Amino acid sequence: MSRRRAMTLTVLGLSLRDEILVKSLLNVVSSNTQAEWSFTDEMDADLVLYDPQSPFARTTIQKFQHSGRPSCVALLYGNESKDVSSAPMPRSIRAPLRVGEFMELLDATSDTGRKPSTPVMASTREDRMTAGGSAGLPEEALSSISISSQQWLTDVLQALIADSDASRSKALWRVEIDGCSLELLLPEKRFVLRDTKMTIDALVELALRVRVDSVLRLNRTLSDTSSRTGSIGKPVDALLWRIGLRMMPAPDAPWLQDDVTVRLKRWPDFGHLGAQKIHLAFTAYLTKSSWRIDALLETSGQSRSELHAFLGACGLIGLLDITPAPPSTTAAPIAARRLGVSGLFRSLRNALRMGA
Amino acid sequence: MPREYKLIFTGSMGAGKTTAIAAISEIAPVSTDVQNTDLQTNSKATTTTALDYGEVTLDGGDKLRLYGTPGQARFDFMWKILGVGALGVVILVDNSRPDPIADLRDYLHAFNDLARGSRAVVAIGRTDTHDHPSIDEYHAAIESFGLSTPVLSVDVRRREDVLLLLDILFHQIEALDASHTEAVDGDAR
Numbered sequence: 341m342s343r344r345r346a347m348t349l350t351v352l353g354l355s356l357r358d359e360i361l362v363k364s365l366l367n368v369v370s371s372n373t374q375a376e377w378s379f380t381d382e383m384d385a386d387l388v389l390y391d392p393q394s395p396f397a398r399t400t401i402q403k404f405q406h407s408g409r410p411s412c413v414a415l416l417y418g419n420e421s422k423d424v425s426s427a428p429m430p431r432s433i434r435a436p437l438r439v440g441e442f443m444e445l446l447d448a449t450s451d452t453g454r455k456p457s458t459p460v461m462a463s464t465r466e467d468r469m470t471a472g473g474s475a476g477l478p479e480e481a482l483s484s485i486s487i488s489s490q491q492w493l494t495d496v497l498q499a500l501i502a503d504s505d506a507s508r509s510k511a512l513w514r515v516e517i518d519g520c521s522l523e524l525l526l527p528e529k530r531f532v533l534r535d536t537k538m539t540i541d542a543l544v545e546l547a548l549r550v551r552v553d554s555v556l557r558l559n560r561t562l563s564d565t566s567s568r569t570g571s572i573g574k575p576v577d578a579l580l581w582r583i584g585l586r587m588m589p590a591p592d593a594p595w596l597q598d599d600v601t602v603r604l605k606r607w608p609d610f611g612h613l614g615a616q617k618i619h620l621a622f623t624a625y626l627t628k629s630s631w632r633i634d635a636l637l638e639t640s641g642q643s644r645s646e647l648h649a650f651l652g653a654c655g656l657i658g659l660l661d662i663t664p665a666p667p668s669t670t671a672a673p674i675a676a677r678r679l680g681v682s683g684l685f686r687s688l689r690n691a692l693r694m695g696a
Numbered sequence: 697m698p699r700e701y702k703l704i705f706t707g708s709m710g711a712g713k714t715t716a717i718a719a720i721s722e723i724a725p726v727s728t729d730v731q732n733t734d735l736q737t738n739s740k741a742t743t744t745t746a747l748d749y750g751e752v753t754l755d756g757g758d759k760l761r762l763y764g765t766p767g768q769a770r771f772d773f774m775w776k777i778l779g780v781g782a783l784g785v786v787i788l789v790d791n792s793r794p795d796p797i798a799d800l801r802d803y804l805h806a807f808n809d810l811a812r813g814s815r816a817v818v819a820i821g822r823t824d825t826h827d828h829p830s831i832d833e834y835h836a837a838i839e840s841f842g843l844s845t846p847v848l849s850v851d852v853r854r855r856e857d858v859l860l861l862l863d864i865l866f867h868q869i870e871a872l873d874a875s876h877t878e879a880v881d882g883d884a885r
Binding site: 617689 | 754756820845846868871872
């Protein structure tokens with residue numbers, strides 16, 4: 341049996357969200373590519389995916405191009421024309437990344453002798469991830485994607501959601517993890533647990549310590565699932581949120597550094613997430629403006645671990661924006677004594693028995 | 697002298713305004729429900745023709761007055777009148793309605809001043825049986841107004857859900873007040 345060649349990918353100038361999506365997508369597809377791909381933070385990667393709008397990325401890429409390595413591919417967000425040259429390697433790929441195109445890019449990089457636009461290989465791969473119904477297959481499992489090799493549930497869910505966001509195709513997936521089955525409805529981003537005795541809390545515990553066994557695309561419709569379960573499922577964000585609050589962030593997570601600013605894109609749906617008081621206060625501030633981590637810690641008077649857990653959960657549901665803090669930015673302790681304690685609202689909360 | 701504060705609950709017929717007020721009012725809510733003659737729009741037996749009223753007593757005898765607007769669009773002249781001087785507005789949207797996004801736009805338009813002042817929160821009901829439109833679609837509609845109003849899926853029959861809505865409203869106003877004060881203090885420095 342031939343051993344697959346090990347190759348590495350990194351990103352340059354992409355937002356944190358896009359970086360996470362690239363990593364997740366890479367995890368999902370890597371067992372189906374010709375080479376064995378993994379992510380690296382080092383710049384000696386075989387492939388660099390970069391944002392052409394980033395001045396830093398552009399400068400770095402220019403240096404790379406003189407040496408010819410690594411292969412550099414631009415991720416295009418706007419209406420820039422995509423490079424359709426007949427060169428073995430494409431120089432650009434359109435955001436949001438689609439599974440088929442991404443796999444095609446990886447294979448083209450690992451096999452420079454094969455044109456990336458070879459249609460047969462590309463469509464076959466695409467079908468394996470996102471094809472619709474097939475008369476020749478049994479009712480349940482339509483197709484399987486081979487991500488059984490040790491992926492975390494959060495990575496799998498984020499990758500499937502990212503693919504659904506890109507393709508907008510309806511699909512029903514089954515994710516098996518340590519004997520527990522959850523069915524994921526996309527693009528609705530809802531899930532149901534097949535074992536009705538299984539609780540979300542128990543699933544969160546599983547997701548923190550056990551990796552996913554398998555992922556199947558099912559040959560059923562969403563309405564079939566609704567009628568079986570008597571509901572339309574629970575939001576996936578509620579699951580990701582709970583896992584995020586419990587996860588130990590990686591030491592290099594951006595929101596662990598004091599010298600970055602964070603902001604929320606919008607309010608999370610706390611109706612489903614089960615927020616704590618301090619989450620509401622953090623959100624009220626972070627949806628109004630960007631904050632340095634140290635300033636927010638000082639203002640809120642909360643522990644670092646509390647804030648990190650909150651930011652980690654917001655990152656998992658895709659609402660967190662992180663940028664380097666401008667050099668002139670200083671901590672803003674002015675509001676420290678005001679967070680949630682102003683007179684009128686203290687009186688209102690007392691009268692409504694909301695607690696402190 | 698005791699002060700008075702006003703909180704508005706608005707939304708389409710059947711969205712749960714009367715229920716939400718009843719969940720938190722310390723007095724039996726005063727309702728002006730009559731038999732619903734507009735069964736084509738909503739099949740509920742009664743509906744509010746003027747307004748609902750409830751109240752909560754605060755420290756020092758201050759009062760929080762809770763007003764529920766009539767849901768039918770023909771009463772929209774009352775919405776703006778009620779909104780003047782209000783502490784905030786809770787916009788209740790029924791996700792089972794034919795075009796709930798259009799409903800939301802109507803109420804954002806009517807309570808534009810409050811929404812622009814971060815004194816609004818949007819509550820989507822019946823998402824457990826009707827998952828369209830999605831929360832993302834509501835956010836897109838709100839962003840098209842240049843707003844960033846919170847959107848929550850809730851069941852206003854549960855008191856804790858109503859309290860969550862109010863808590864979010866209060867946190868928004870507090871954050872706004874703090875940032876205003878911060879700006880003033882910063883100017884003074």
